[in-house]
Amino acid sequence: MSSKATSISPINPQIDDSGHLKHFLTIEGLSKTQLIKLLDAASVFIDTDNEKRREQANLLIGHTVVNLFFEDSTRTRTTFEIAAKRLGAAVINLNPSRMSTRKGETVLDTVRTLEAMDTDIFVVRDSASGTAHLIARHIPPHVHIINAGDGRHAHPTQAMLDMYTIRERKGEISNLTFAIVGDILHSRVARSQIAALKILGAREVRVIAPATLLPTEIERLDVKAFTDVDEGLKDVDVIMMLRLQLERMEGQLIPSTQEYFRCYGLNQARLDRAAPDAVVMHPGPMNRGLEIASDVADSERSLILSQVTNGIAVRMAIMAQLVGIEGLRENGAT
Ligand code: CP
Numbered sequence: 001m002s003s004k005a006t007s008i009s010p011i012n013p014q015i016d017d018s019g020h021l022k023h024f025l026t027i028e029g030l031s032k033t034q035l036i037k038l039l040d041a042a043s044v045f046i047d048t049d050n051e052k053r054r055e056q057a058n059l060l061i062g063h064t065v066v067n068l069f070f071e072d073s074t075r076t077r078t079t080f081e082i083a084a085k086r087l088g089a090a091v092i093n094l095n096p097s098r099m100s101t102r103k104g105e106t107v108l109d110t111v112r113t114l115e116a117m118d119t120d121i122f123v124v125r126d127s128a129s130g131t132a133h134l135i136a137r138h139i140p141p142h143v144h145i146i147n148a149g150d151g152r153h154a155h156p157t158q159a160m161l162d163m164y165t166i167r168e169r170k171g172e173i174s175n176l177t178f179a180i181v182g183d184i185l186h187s188r189v190a191r192s193q194i195a196a197l198k199i200l201g202a203r204e205v206r207v208i209a210p211a212t213l214l215p216t217e218i219e220r221l222d223v224k225a226f227t228d229v230d231e232g233l234k235d236v237d238v239i240m241m242l243r244l245q246l247e248r249m250e251g252q253l254i255p256s257t258q259e260y261f262r263c264y265g266l267n268q269a270r271l272d273r274a275a276p277d278a279v280v281m282h283p284g285p286m287n288r289g290l291e292i293a294s295d296v297a298d299s300e301r302s303l304i305l306s307q308v309t310n311g312i313a314v315r316m317a318i319m320a321q322l323v324g325i326e327g328l329r330e331n332g333a334t
Contacts, residue, residue, distance in 0.1 A: 012029040013025065013133065013137060014029065021322060026153075026156055027160075027196045035199055035200060038314070045317060057086060060087035060320070065122075066123070067094065069148065073148070082312050112139075120323065122144070123148050129188075132148075132150050133147075133150075144319075144322040146322070152188050152191070154192050156192050159196040165303050165307050168310065169279055170279065173197065176237040177238075178204070178236060178237070179238070179240065180193060180194065181229065181241050181264065181291075183209065183243065183291075184218070186213075190240075206224045208225075208232035208233070210227060210263070230270060233274050235274065236278060238279055241282040264291070265291055268295060279303050280299070280304070282302075282304050284308065
């Protein structure tokens with residue numbers, strides 16, 4: 001357990017008064033230097049040999065990580081578990097359907113109870129926006145909170161693994177034009193991606209969706225909004241598809257799923273509108289034939305499985321930095 005007990009900034013609750021990352025709650029409020037530092041640290045954890053793996057397996061020995069997922073997850077929860085275990089932490093995965101929150105215990109009392117068992121890092125996903133922030137405001141100073149997705153608000157570790165994947169495949173983000181396509185209105189991923197792309201200086205960020213799936217605040221985000229997908233995809237370098245979040249929709253926002261795929265689904269003809277070497281991303285889970293055609297999802301241009309793989313290294317880097325492990329070298333030691 002970290003012995004540091006610094007206070008946190010009232011302006012940015014994820015940074016302590018020494019300027020260190022204490023929680024990882026949102027991309028907003030972080031600097032370009034902080035994002036680059038995390039991306040560079042993640043590269044230390046990629047493609048390591050067995051000897052480096054053994055060294056890295058000491059970094060979080062003695063720490064306990066609790067995965068507290070009140071919403072479903074396949075890749076985020078699993079990659080956090082793999083990441084924490086590769087760093088040597090003890091990992092507890094809680095199943096919300098078997099927890100005492102079902103008997104009326106509040107989330108904060110649940111967290112305090114688990115903290116009393118010496119938990120160092122909580123990885124939190126919830127359908128309500130703001131849950132990770134709420135917990136971060138009420139836990140003792142030595143405990144770290146990572147937001148693994150809160151409502152429509154933010155999914156910052158997804159944005160970071162997306163940035164890592166783009167840099168790995170396409171190089172400097174500042175040289176690239178991006179299109180984020182689909183259900184922007186309900187997407188915490190899109191919000192975090194836009195924030196990260198703006199901080200990292202992307203050449204241009206476009207959002208493409210039917211008018212009913214564009215949030216009203218889009219004008220404040222300094223992005224170019226399109227309702228015509230063929231126009232919006234023209235010459236882009238990176239296409240970031242989004243899942244249609246039918247479970248979060250109140251009322252009918254699209255005529256039908258067939259109509260949505262016909263008007264907004266990414267097929268080969270639409271991919272041909274983008275730059276000749278454009279790549280395709282999707283945070284998953286994807287709905288084949290609804291937002292993306294199978295031949296595109298499985299093509300050479302798709303980075304979807306690289307995103308999943310890179311999620312492990314990026315989440316290792318975030319956890320290592322939260323507990324104060326700085327200056328990771330190529331050999332994985334500090
Ligand atoms: N991208 C993402 O958050 O996927 P999961 O819901 O499977 O974790």
